Amino acid sequence: MGLMQKAATLRLENLHLAQGQRSVLEGISGEIASGAVTALIGANGAGKSTLIKALMGELRPLAGKVHCAVPRARRAWLPQQLALDLSFPMSVEELVMTGTWPTHGALKGYCAAHYRQGRDIMARLGISDVAHRPLGELSGGQRQRALLGRTLMQQARLLLLDEPFANVDAQTVDILIPIIRQMADDGATVIVVLHDMEHVKRLADAVLLLQNGTGQWRSADAVAASLPAAHCFAGGAHA
């Protein structure tokens, strides 16, 4: 798909973001295309999660504005810190099925077509065998697949992934990358916080580098070319 066809569904207008009294980012502007994957990179504390929260509407900007054409029910956010209570007795399948809630409501139950869709999604993600396992008994990789499964079930049009590959095995990364790619190819606006430049190379169309309290747009090719393949930007591992 050519760049010309990719319309911006998300426009950032001179954003100024703070956490408590601390100014974190200033002068963030730009258009984020739908049908593409935008990587957010930067050192620990650079403000990546802060920007993600602002894009999701969870953090009110001090100044500036986020213009988002995607309705709330089609926005999905996978936080860096898991907000799920893992002692809650819910299975993988039940979690995936909750992806219907934003559009269909939580109380209506699911129809046969929903269950079929959920099973297809779990098969794609390679988690059919753990469909009935409680969330508290999953590996990190299985949990991340289930969480992405919920966003697929939701048919998310805006997908914000905050370090989705942290503490996840290589096999899971190999499964998740093409699925995330496909969501973008299907027209979703995908923004993903990444630390590993190899992942940037494999997944990103555009890059927003957060540094010194502001952001710079880079082409993914330029970022990939300027750094060795194995380079980790402020390694997520010791984050």
Ligand SMILES: Nc1ncnc2c1ncn2[C@@H]1O[C@H](COP(=O)(O)OP(=O)(O)OP(=O)(O)O)[C@@H](O)[C@H]1O
């Ligand atoms: N709830 C909070 N209250 C006060 N300060 C915060 C809060 N959350 C984050 N900060 C500060 O805001 C700045 C940006 O944090 P943020 O979490 O956005 O960074 P990040 O780029 O996501 O880092 P990491 O790579 O470690 O995830 C940091 O200086 C951090 O200490």
Ligand SMILES: [Mg+2]
């Ligand atoms: Mg973060």
